[in-house]
Amino acid sequence: xxxxxxxxxxxxxxxxxxxxxxxxxxxxxxxxxxxxxxxxxxxxxxxxxxxxxxxxxxxxxxxxxxxxxxxxxxxxxxxxxxxxxxxxxxxxxxxxxxxxxxxxxxxxxxxxxxxxxxxxxxxxxxxxxxxxxxxxxxxxxxxxxxxxxxxxxxxxxxxxxxxxxxxxxxxxxxxxxxxxxxxxxxxxxxxxxxxxxxxxxxxxxxxxxxxxxxxxxxxxxxxxxxxxxxxxxxxxxxxxxxxxxxxxxxxxxxxxxxxxxxxxxxxxxxxxxx
Amino acid sequence: xxxxxxxxxxxxxxxxxxxxxxxxxxxxxxxxxxxxxxxxxxxxxxxxxxxxxxxxxxxxxxxxxxxxxxxxxxxxxxxxxxxxxxxxxxxxxxxxxxxxxxxxxxxxxxxxxxxxxxxxxxxxxxxxxxxxxxxxxxxxxxxxxxxxxxxxxxxxxxxxxxxxxxxxxxxxxxxxxxxxxxxxxxxxxxxxxxxxxxxxxxxxxxxxxxxxxxxxxxxxxxxxxxxxxxxxxxxxxxxxxxxxxxxxxxxxxxxxxxxxxxxxxxxxxxxxxxxxxxxxxxxxxxxxxxxxxxxxxxxxxxxxxxxxxxxxxxxxxxxxxxxxxxxxxxxxxxxxxxxxxxxxxxxxxxxxxxxxxxxxxxxxxxx
Numbered sequence: 001x002x003x004x005x006x007x008x009x010x011x012x013x014x015x016x017x018x019x020x021x022x023x024x025x026x027x028x029x030x031x032x033x034x035x036x037x038x039x040x041x042x043x044x045x046x047x048x049x050x051x052x053x054x055x056x057x058x059x060x061x062x063x064x065x066x067x068x069x070x071x072x073x074x075x076x077x078x079x080x081x082x083x084x085x086x087x088x089x090x091x092x093x094x095x096x097x098x099x100x101x102x103x104x105x106x107x108x109x110x111x112x113x114x115x116x117x118x119x120x121x122x123x124x125x126x127x128x129x130x131x132x133x134x135x136x137x138x139x140x141x142x143x144x145x146x147x148x149x150x151x152x153x154x155x156x157x158x159x160x161x162x163x164x165x166x167x168x169x170x171x172x173x174x175x176x177x178x179x180x181x182x183x184x185x186x187x188x189x190x191x192x193x194x195x196x197x198x199x200x201x202x203x204x205x206x207x208x209x210x211x212x213x214x215x216x217x218x219x220x221x222x223x224x225x226x227x228x229x230x231x232x233x234x235x236x237x238x239x240x241x242x243x244x245x246x247x248x249x250x251x252x253x254x255x256x257x258x259x260x261x262x263x264x265x266x267x268x269x270x271x272x273x274x
Numbered sequence: 275x276x277x278x279x280x281x282x283x284x285x286x287x288x289x290x291x292x293x294x295x296x297x298x299x300x301x302x303x304x305x306x307x308x309x310x311x312x313x314x315x316x317x318x319x320x321x322x323x324x325x326x327x328x329x330x331x332x333x334x335x336x337x338x339x340x341x342x343x344x345x346x347x348x349x350x351x352x353x354x355x356x357x358x359x360x361x362x363x364x365x366x367x368x369x370x371x372x373x374x375x376x377x378x379x380x381x382x383x384x385x386x387x388x389x390x391x392x393x394x395x396x397x398x399x400x401x402x403x404x405x406x407x408x409x410x411x412x413x414x415x416x417x418x419x420x421x422x423x424x425x426x427x428x429x430x431x432x433x434x435x436x437x438x439x440x441x442x443x444x445x446x447x448x449x450x451x452x453x454x455x456x457x458x459x460x461x462x463x464x465x466x467x468x469x470x471x472x473x474x475x476x477x478x479x480x481x482x483x484x485x486x487x488x489x490x491x492x493x494x495x496x497x498x499x500x501x502x503x504x505x506x507x508x509x510x511x512x513x514x515x516x517x518x519x520x521x522x523x524x525x526x527x528x529x530x531x532x533x534x535x536x537x538x539x540x541x542x543x544x545x546x547x548x549x550x551x552x553x554x555x556x557x558x559x560x561x562x563x564x565x566x567x568x569x570x571x572x573x574x575x576x577x578x579x580x581x582x583x584x585x586x587x588x589x590x591x592x593x594x595x596x597x598x599x600x601x602x603x604x605x606x607x608x609x610x611x612x613x614x615x616x617x618x619x620x621x622x623x624x625x626x627x628x629x630x631x632x633x634x635x636x637x638x639x640x641x
Contacts, residue, residue, distance in 0.1 A: 168358035171325055172416075174345045175352035176372035176423065186371070190362035272362045272403040 031252065038245045049246040054222050055231060058247075061139060062228040063254065066207035069146035074200040077154025078192065084155070085162040099155045102148055107212030114145055115217040137219030142227060145213040150203030157199035161192065194270035201262040208255050275336055275426035275459045276301045277322060282331035284317050291317045293483040294331075299476070304453045304460045306470035309480035310506070315463045316431055318480070322461065323429050324348045335426070351420030351458075353430040357412040359404040365415050366391070366400040372423035390418040393452070410441035414448070421456070430462035434469065446473050467507045471495065479503050496626075501541060501616040509575075510543045511586045512616065522615075525584035526560055529613055529627075544613035546575065549588035551608045553598045558609040562586075564602055567595070576600075578608065 038046060049055075084096050102110065118125045118135025128135060135141050165188070173183040211229040218225040228251050235244035277299040284292040292314040299305050307315040320326035322333060324345030333340050340348060360368050366387050373383045391400055394414045404412060413433060420428060433449070434442040450473055453460050464470050470477050471491040479486040479494060479502075486506075487499040498504035505512060515522035515529065522529040522540045529542050552558055562578040565585070574595050576588040588608070590598075600606070614626045 166356065166358060168354045168356055169360060171345075172352065172354055172358040172419075173360070173371070174325070175323060175350055176419070177346045177349075177375040178371075179346060182375065187360050187362075273405055 070204035111213035111216030153202035154199030306474035351425035546589035
């Protein structure tokens with residue numbers, strides 16, 4: 001007789017069915033449609049549309065700037081999360097609430113604000129531009145915008161992990177003679193690496209798909225400050241749907257591959273708790 | 275390594291956790307810091323380790339003041355209640371950590387790790403990560419890690435509190451054996467008086483941040499310095515009595531006293547083993563009914579109720595119980611062989627009073 005285990009929620013079949021349906025409607029069907037559309041192209045046509053010089057420059061900027069922004073977020077987001085969890089200071093809760101700000105703010109507003117700040121006569125730009133730091137209408141501006149939108153991902157991923165970090169472990173390292181730096185590098189950092197990588201991956205993925213905030217600060221100069229999602233929009237405005245599809249598929253494949261790599265790295269970093 | 279605490283006080287935000295505590299631990303001793311939770315025993319341990327700084331007073335190690343020596347330089351081994359293993363490191367790497375910090379050569383390090391793995395019976399676990407270990411195994415790794423750099427002092431904070439009873443017993447025995455073998459000065463914190471009695475050769479009892487008594491397990495049990503100690507160590511019947519005509523009375527029970535004025539209240543204490551029970555109603559002058567029997571293994575605890583409603587606890591062996599043919603609800607006669615007058619807390623207790631001359635050891639004596 002088959003053993004039947006009691007479960008609180010009814011039916012694996014029902015929940016699995018719902019999961020698949022939900023995933024299909026929201027993710028698989030649109031992506032599948034995208035790929036099907038591109039199949040109407042010959043491989044040569046696809047390759048030609050997807051690898052124009054302008055497109056290559058756009059991929060480079062999108063992935064380069066996203067990577068830079070995600071790295072910056074991984075470092076400073078970790079620091080921010082650490083400070084918010086470990087120290088108590090006046091205004092901590094306010095700063096904690098501010099972290100979610102980029103989630104809530106319409107990205108176009110964020111882009112406009114940042115562009116104004118960093119333009120030659122903006123609040124920050126008037127000091128930075130004479131120093132040769134041009135934040136608006138440059139690739140740097142793209143990185144700034146992408147850092148802004150990705151920041152909460154790292155902080156929010158890391159916070160619960162930091163909160164559950166065992167203080168005893170740090171004291172144990174101290175009783176064994178380890179100084180602060182040694183304790184951080186050998187004991188704390190390895191346990192933080194997996195969540196930092198998760199946060200990094202989320203910020204990175206978000207940055208690749210980001211559009212609204214970037215278009216205002218980058219200036220969208222072809223070959224210079226034009227990101228791939230913007231190029232797709234241009235193709236659409238030109239009624240060049242297949243061109244847009246080809247770009248989108250490239251973006252999708254590269255993103256998917258990169259997230260796959262990050263996932264593997266994350267599992268490696270987390271090998272001690274599986 | 276001898277350790278001396280001189281008038282140690284520790285305050286947290288104006289509240290005293292430890293108050294004017296002084297005691298000495300001689301080289302090679304195995305000492306228990308015992309007390310109920312919140313009595314300051316862990317804080318004392320942490321101050322010895324250097325994880326906590328005393329607000330006032332001095333800590334001397336081998337006669338040298340170490341108040342300003344940071345925890346990293348005190349050469350102590352510390353075992354935490356929750357193990358505090360490094361979860362990103364294997365068992366072997368955990369044990370090697372302290373050696374790595376102290377810059378031992380690789381060959382020495384490997385030899386020392388192998389030695390400790392052998393000593394603590396962790397043989398097949400060297401490559402495992404902490405999350406793959408049971409509670410008892412984790413605690414052994416924590417011990418190995420603390421012992422690896424050959425500390426001058428081994429400090430353990432409630433080391434066996436988080437494991438089940440059987441493993442706890444094994445770990446206690448292991449600690450005693452390790453101490454016997456390595457002879458390292460060891461101080462451990464516990465709230466379990468049985469554990470303190472079984473493991474240590476000296477017990478320091480704390481009560482609300484103050485030192486209540488220090489002595490061998492036997493001294494602390496047989497000569498408690500205060501009512502607190504008497505009640506905390508082992509089971510004790512404590513009766514609130516009133517003195518009339520030189521005799522302290524509580525219900526049917528009477529305890530002759532000397533030099534106490536009539537009308538005063540006194541607290542009288544006696545251990546369960548001091549209650550002598552007979553099924554012969556003519557044997558002793560007090561009568562009571564056996565209300566309930568608790569089975570404790572070799573020993574039984576009896577709850578006896580006097581006609582006045584007064585309830586006391588007695589203790590006897592299984593064999594004795596069977597010999598007397600006792601059952602719950604049965605009427606018995608009893609006497610109390612020894613008792614002591616419990617002074618107010620902090621005052622030194624008067625010596626125990628024997629009612630009858632020694633009848634020879636009774637079952638359950640010394641427990």
